[in-house]
Amino acid sequence: MYAAALCAAVTGGVGTSAQAAEPPAVEFIQPEAGDAAIVNTTGHIDLVWAVRPGSDGSAPAYELEGARSGDFAEPMGYYSGLDERTFLSGLAEGAYFFRVRALDAEARPGEWSEVLALEVDYVERWQVNLLMLVGLLCLAATVGIIVRGSLRAEGSSHRKF
Amino acid sequence: MDVENITLSRETGWILLAIFSIAWVGLGIFWGRKAKDHEGFMLAGRNVGMALGAATAMATWVTSNTIMLAPQFALKMGIWGMLAYSTASFGLFLFAPMAFRIRKLLPKGFTSGDFIRLRYGKPVWVLFLVVSMIYSMAWLVSMAMAGGIVLQTLSGIDYKFGMSVILGVCVLYTLFGGLYAVIGTDFVQSLIILIGIVTVGAVVLTKVDLSVVYADVATTQPALLDVLMPVALLALFNNMFFGFGEIFHNNVWWSRAFAMRGDVSHKAFFLSGFLWFPIPVAAGFIALCAGSLGINVTDIDGVGPLVASQVLGPVGAVVVFVVVFCSLASSIDSLLAATSDLLVQDVYRKMLHPEASEAQLRRLGSILIVALGLLTWLIALPRMADLNVVLFLSGPLVASVIFPVIGGLYWEKAGQGGAFCAILLGSSVGLVTYYTIGWYAASLVSAAISLTVMLAALRIAPGDFDWKLLDESSVNPNHPDPS
Amino acid sequence: MTFFPETFFYFLVYGALFWTGLGAAILIFLLLKDHKNKKIW
Numbered sequence: 257m258y259a260a261a262l263c264a265a266v267t268g269g270v271g272t273s274a275q276a277a278e279p280p281a282v283e284f285i286q287p288e289a290g291d292a293a294i295v296n297t298t299g300h301i302d303l304v305w306a307v308r309p310g311s312d313g314s315a316p317a318y319e320l321e322g323a324r325s326g327d328f329a330e331p332m333g334y335y336s337g338l339d340e341r342t343f344l345s346g347l348a349e350g351a352y353f354f355r356v357r358a359l360d361a362e363a364r365p366g367e368w369s370e371v372l373a374l375e376v377d378y379v380e381r382w383q384v385n386l387l388m389l390v391g392l393l394c395l396a397a398t399v400g401i402i403v404r405g406s407l408r409a410e411g412s413s414h415r416k417f
Numbered sequence: 418m419d420v421e422n423i424t425l426s427r428e429t430g431w432i433l434l435a436i437f438s439i440a441w442v443g444l445g446i447f448w449g450r451k452a453k454d455h456e457g458f459m460l461a462g463r464n465v466g467m468a469l470g471a472a473t474a475m476a477t478w479v480t481s482n483t484i485m486l487a488p489q490f491a492l493k494m495g496i497w498g499m500l501a502y503s504t505a506s507f508g509l510f511l512f513a514p515m516a517f518r519i520r521k522l523l524p525k526g527f528t529s530g531d532f533i534r535l536r537y538g539k540p541v542w543v544l545f546l547v548v549s550m551i552y553s554m555a556w557l558v559s560m561a562m563a564g565g566i567v568l569q570t571l572s573g574i575d576y577k578f579g580m581s582v583i584l585g586v587c588v589l590y591t592l593f594g595g596l597y598a599v600i601g602t603d604f605v606q607s608l609i610i611l612i613g614i615v616t617v618g619a620v621v622l623t624k625v626d627l628s629v630v631y632a633d634v635a636t637t638q639p640a641l642l643d644v645l646m647p648v649a650l651l652a653l654f655n656n657m658f659f660g661f662g663e664i665f666h667n668n669v670w671w672s673r674a675f676a677m678r679g680d681v682s683h684k685a686f687f688l689s690g691f692l693w694f695p696i697p698v699a700a701g702f703i704a705l706c707a708g709s710l711g712i713n714v715t716d717i718d719g720v721g722p723l724v725a726s727q728v729l730g731p732v733g734a735v736v737v738f739v740v741v742f743c744s745l746a747s748s749i750d751s752l753l754a755a756t757s758d759l760l761v762q763d764v765y766r767k768m769l770h771p772e773a774s775e776a777q778l779r780r781l782g783s784i785l786i787v788a789l790g791l792l793t794w795l796i797a798l799p800r801m802a803d804l805n806v807v808l809f810l811s812g813p814l815v816a817s818v819i820f821p822v823i824g825g826l827y828w829e830k831a832g833q834g835g836a837f838c839a840i841l842l843g844s845s846v847g848l849v850t851y852y853t854i855g856w857y858a859a860s861l862v863s864a865a866i867s868l869t870v871m872l873a874a875l876r877i878a879p880g881d882f883d884w885k886l887l888d889e890s891s892v893n894p895n896h897p898d899p900s
Numbered sequence: 901m902t903f904f905p906e907t908f909f910y911f912l913v914y915g916a917l918f919w920t921g922l923g924a925a926i927l928i929f930l931l932l933k934d935h936k937n938k939k940i941w
Binding site for chain 2: 299302332334335337339341342345346347349378379383384388390391392397402403404405408409
Binding site for chain 3: 451461462464465466467468469471472475496499597600604607608611612614615618619622627628631635639640642643644645678688691692694695696698699702
């Protein structure tokens, strides 16, 4: 997606040697990838990743990919660049899988990281509906009191209140 | 793609700060000369016109939160997020008829506390003052902190210095100029805020194609376009009632109602709501364009300034800096003035020294402005992260006062007992709700409980209030007549 | 999930910007009017 600009950015800064090194391994540091899916109730999340400690490789670029299925059958590119974090939002309900990898000076990709599984599960609908109902009633009461009170007061304003 | 440096140089930051400080304090001194007595100082002669009236109400309700949070709401909660934020203007709309009623009932009134004391008696008044002071201090401190933080983010100026300068400038021009200075600077600030927002938004529109933005968001951030997005709808009415509670009870708004000319008050508030309404969308939508602009959002708190400066370069950072400064100052000055008034009038004059002279009141008012500024400074200095919680906790407190206030204005049958219980019960249940169910329900629950209690009290223990008791000029022959 | 339509999105953004700018114009107009009638404050 950002390949052309990416190549330019990467090759600009990093010194190249004749021997091409493997791009370093990367892992998610926030949240950490584990066995269980991480439950998210808001649809937005900060993702932070970094080169795995112990791997060699200098100033790589990264590629973040996400999919709705664990096999990454229909992957979507979420980020590509030099940053080591991004803020994702507007995720619909359901399962998400993310993985990130490093790109070296020639934009060759390294190994994908461990997959981060996310389960986006919003607050129950009935809670939302209940709060909306209470809200509407209170709003009706507020507007009603003020409007009716104002009209009544105006109507009797030729008398002293 | 790498994030360009969004900061201004420290020198630019200091220069901007210096320019505004000198200008605002100068204006404070200049306009302060109009105040001939303490009533002039507190209520700008009760003669403020439509233009200044509408501008001050709008500008005071635009805080740095509005500028910084609107893009966050857009990015976290999409279209409904922005629209939900816009409903904060409803409080201004609804206060318009209330302002009319308030002027009618209390022609010589000074503060919201005056009304509560005369309407419901001392016990409710004390409860009201506690709620109001907690909220006002929370708002003041959060504004001071926001100032220091934004200044540091945008220009690297150390938090403690930046916060101190902003607070110090506001204290100075409020001290010299009273409500004249507050309202006058608010007009300038309102224009800067509106023009700044339009400028940034318009430039963003020249750099993106909205149909591409829409398509991008639909692909990678689909929930943001959801007509029934649960996350946004969940807090819709809660935030609305937090806003109602803030505006209906606080002396910041009541003092403006008293300060404006009689025929202008309600119209100015209505217009201010109209002016405020589009701001969350106009300021917020730029965050939705981040993806299309190739901007990676690494820190949600700074998304607004980030997009502005990416699109407009250093000019964008200057615009954000200036708009944020104006939105902060317009709120801090109002809080200082109105809270000092509340304490001078309600506590000192009405409770302790009814025979106090003009000079004494004026001097005390000045001392209190400085004291409030100092107290705010001390609390904001250590930059405690969880101080924002105090502001959110004040939501259920202020929401519990909504129905006692409007019941008090329009229902002669509303009585002391009902009001007292409504505030106490609403606040307590609201606070419990905050910690058990969630922040998104606390203010709404508080308002609902308070309403129920007020309605029940109408049945169980109805009063019969004589509205004439609110007109202090007829009740108290010692009340000075300014005309 | 039902989306807000694209035209609504256009209308919202352009409308909000126009409305905000209009607000500034209204305030300036009102100030001049008040000044003419000597009713600023």
